[in-house]
Amino acid sequence: MSRVPLPYGKRLLDLFRNPKNLGRMEDATVSAVAGSPACGDMIAIYLKINNDEVIEKATFESYGCAANIATASISTEMVKGKKLEDAWKIGWKQVADAVGDLPSVKFHCGILSVGAVRRAIREFYKKKDEKPSWLPDELSLEEKHALEEEELVKALSKRVRTFSEKARGKKE
Amino acid sequence: MTKSVEDLIKAHDGLEKEVYLDLENSSPVPNEIVEAMLPYFSENAYGNPTVTHKLGWMAYETIQKASQRIANYIGASSAEEINFAPSETEANNLALIGTAQANKGKGKRIVISEIEPLSVDFSSNILKRLGFQVSKVPVNGEGFIELEKLSSVVDEKTVLVSFALVNHEIGTIEPIKEAVEIVKKRHPEVLFHTDASDAYGKIPIDVDKLGVDLMTLSSNKILGPRGIGALYVRDGVDVQRLLEGQIGTQKLWPGVENTPLIIGFLKASELAFKDFDTNVAHMRRLRDRLMNEIPGRITGTILNGPRGTKRAPDNVNISFLRCEGEALTIELSLKGVYVSSGSACTRLLLQPSHVLTAIGRRFEEAHGSVLMKVTRYHTNEDIEYVLKVVPQAVERLRGISPTER
Numbered sequence: 001m002s003r004v005p006l007p008y009g010k011r012l013l014d015l016f017r018n019p020k021n022l023g024r025m026e027d028a029t030v031s032a033v034a035g036s037p038a039c040g041d042m043i044a045i046y047l048k049i050n051n052d053e054v055i056e057k058a059t060f061e062s063y064g065c066a067a068n069i070a071t072a073s074i075s076t077e078m079v080k081g082k083k084l085e086d087a088w089k090i091g092w093k094q095v096a097d098a099v100g101d102l103p104s105v106k107f108h109c110g111i112l113s114v115g116a117v118r119r120a121i122r123e124f125y126k127k128k129d130e131k132p133s134w135l136p137d138e139l140s141l142e143e144k145h146a147l148e149e150e151e152l153v154k155a156l157s158k159r160v161r162t163f164s165e166k167a168r169g170k171k172e
Numbered sequence: 173m174t175k176s177v178e179d180l181i182k183a184h185d186g187l188e189k190e191v192y193l194d195l196e197n198s199s200p201v202p203n204e205i206v207e208a209m210l211p212y213f214s215e216n217a218y219g220n221p222t223v224t225h226k227l228g229w230m231a232y233e234t235i236q237k238a239s240q241r242i243a244n245y246i247g248a249s250s251a252e253e254i255n256f257a258p259s260e261t262e263a264n265n266l267a268l269i270g271t272a273q274a275n276k277g278k279g280k281r282i283v284i285s286e287i288e289p290l291s292v293d294f295s296s297n298i299l300k301r302l303g304f305q306v307s308k309v310p311v312n313g314e315g316f317i318e319l320e321k322l323s324s325v326v327d328e329k330t331v332l333v334s335f336a337l338v339n340h341e342i343g344t345i346e347p348i349k350e351a352v353e354i355v356k357k358r359h360p361e362v363l364f365h366t367d368a369s370d371a372y373g374k375i376p377i378d379v380d381k382l383g384v385d386l387m388t389l390s391s392n393k394i395l396g397p398r399g400i401g402a403l404y405v406r407d408g409v410d411v412q413r414l415l416e417g418q419i420g421t422q423k424l425w426p427g428v429e430n431t432p433l434i435i436g437f438l439k440a441s442e443l444a445f446k447d448f449d450t451n452v453a454h455m456r457r458l459r460d461r462l463m464n465e466i467p468g469r470i471t472g473t474i475l476n477g478p479r480g481t482k483r484a485p486d487n488v489n490i491s492f493l494r495c496e497g498e499a500l501t502i503e504l505s506l507k508g509v510y511v512s513s514g515s516a517c518t519r520l521l522l523q524p525s526h527v528l529t530a531i532g533r534r535f536e537e538a539h540g541s542v543l544m545k546v547t548r549y550h551t552n553e554d555i556e557y558v559l560k561v562v563p564q565a566v567e568r569l570r571g572i573s574p575t576e577r
Contacts, residue, residue, distance in 0.1 A: 008502075010179040016502065017183075022572060037536035037575050040496055040516045040524065044574035061574035065498035065515075069572060101176045156523055157535045 008066060009101025015070035020077055021059045028059075030127065032119035034112045034146040037063060039153045041109065043072045045116040049124060053084045060113070067099075067106035068113075074098050075113040084121050085134050090114065092142055108145065115146030187508040191554045194510045195486065195545035196340060199395050201436065202549070208439040209397065212432040220428050222420040231431050235421055238438040245441055246368070246387060247378035248404055255403045255424045256434055260369040260390035261291040263403040266414055266424060267365045267386045268295035271332050272304055274412040278361060279329030280304045285317050286530040289340050292367060293526070296334075309335075314478040315344035315531050319354060326358045333362055337377070337387075338370035341514065341527040341543060342477030343487025345375060352383035363409060369393045369401070373444030374452065374484050385409045391433070395547060396440025400433035451548040455485040458546040461555050462488045470563040472570075474537060476528060488544040489514075491533065492566045494575045495540045503565040504542075509558055514541040536575075 219227025
């Protein structure tokens with residue numbers, strides 16, 4: 001259990017203080033969430049997609065650390081104006097590079113925001129009951145990671161609670 | 173300095189006010205204490221206390237006197253019972269591992285609680301690897317050790333029980349006297365250690381009244397310099413050294429005694445105990461203002477730990493729901509208020525503070541926790557400023573959050 005001062009970069013700090021594309025989008029075509037409050041990391045992505053399958057508008061909400069807020073914000077910047085096929089191709093490394101100076105322990109924040117974007121894109125096609133050829137059947141690394149983190153923390157949180165309650169002799 | 177850290181620090185330029193409340197993790201050392209230490213670096217008693225010359229004897233005398241003074245503050249009978257060690261961490265390692273190892277002939281079982289500081293908790297892991305059985309006694313929702321569970325885990329194979337006198341995160345003042353009675357009644361030979369780092373200088377302490385055999389003290393927790401702490405070991409109790417080397421006046425810790433730091437620790441103790449009642453009343457007043465007025469100014473808070481006289485006078489620990497602690501420490505830092513959090517994010521882990529989960533906080537509640545400690549130097553103006561900026565910081569982060577409002 002170590003603690004390091006996180007040498008966040010200037011860009012990350014600027015995005016934390018003044019995030020772009022912040023807020024719930026009431027008229028979103030599709031939205032998706034990755035992470036959970038129990039993880040301490042949760043990102044919601046809202047996309048407005050036009051008939052040409054171009055992302056006209058992208059916004060986010062974030063419950064999490066400064067890196068989480070910054071990577072979510074930059075992800076929305078990066079997918080805005082892109083065709084869904086091109087937006088899908090943006091991976092967590094590009095997000096991390098765009099933030100600059102993202103500490104390695106915070107890579108998972110970038111992964112989570114890409115995971116949320118890709119979940120939203122999948123949801124879009126699911127709703128349309130379509131599946132373009134470029135959309136893989138298997139979950140991408142980012143989607144898988146988001147799912148693993150959610151499940152791991154769920155299990156961990158349950159285990160810790162069960163342990164504490166058992167130790168106290170309580171049944172809940 | 174790396175460029176990015178320079179930028180981070182620069183982002184704080186032009187702060188209206190600064191209030192340091194992260195006394196859990198480190199403290200500033202008041203000038204009075206620094207000034208008391210300075211002569212011992214180069215003018216006075218800088219010799220090695222075990223060597224037979226004037227500067228050595230001066231050092232010997234200085235360390236003896238300091239030990240005696242510190243012994244007096246905790247009601248110990250002799251200077252020899254005070255063993256200086258580099259910090260709370262080392263003293264706790266020595267108390268756990270050194271005591272268990274020295275007494276393993278009597279049994280290989282130790283008992284701690286679920287909310288001990290990491291230096292106790294992790295030392296118990298080392299003992300596990302050395303073949304000891306470790307039992308952890310649970311605590312209730314306010315962090316009080318469940319005494320009724322204690323007697324069932326202590327047996328004739330138990331060599332050591334270790335419970336902190338004051339919890340470092342949530343300020344719970346534990347019923348150590350009662351715990352000692354239960355333990356000794358069950359088996360008189362069990363040794364009892366208490367980490368009193370968060371109690372020393374904040375609540376009255378007497379090793380005889382408590383009935384403990386070992387007690388950890390820390391300089392940095394009372395505004396003294398870091399790098400020095402002590403382990404009180406009752407006369408006749410066996411403890412094995414963890415390190416080997418030249419043994420001087422400190423039988424349990426080899427190496428040349430650090431006289432300037434010992435003087436700093438002593439001076440910090442003197443200042444904490446001088447006007448003790450006034451200092452404690454002052455801290456308690458500021459603590460209660462934060463504890464009562466923060467929830468009055470913002471919704472969705474949970475106080476972690478008890479209220480009133482059973483809480484350390486300096487400790488405030490509040491969970492802000494729908495708000496993540498690491499982001500909150502940064503947001504507050506940018507406003508000049510320095511605190512820490514039990515969030516997993518500040519610890520590079522998925523799991524938040526073990527203390528908060530042990531008192532029944534859900535992960536999402538623990539992630540939003542903020543720990544603040546006040547000192548006798550904080551003012552009402554400091555608290556006003558904190559009360560102003562904390563709600564602003566929490567509101568902004570909640571405004572970003574997707575969790576239900």
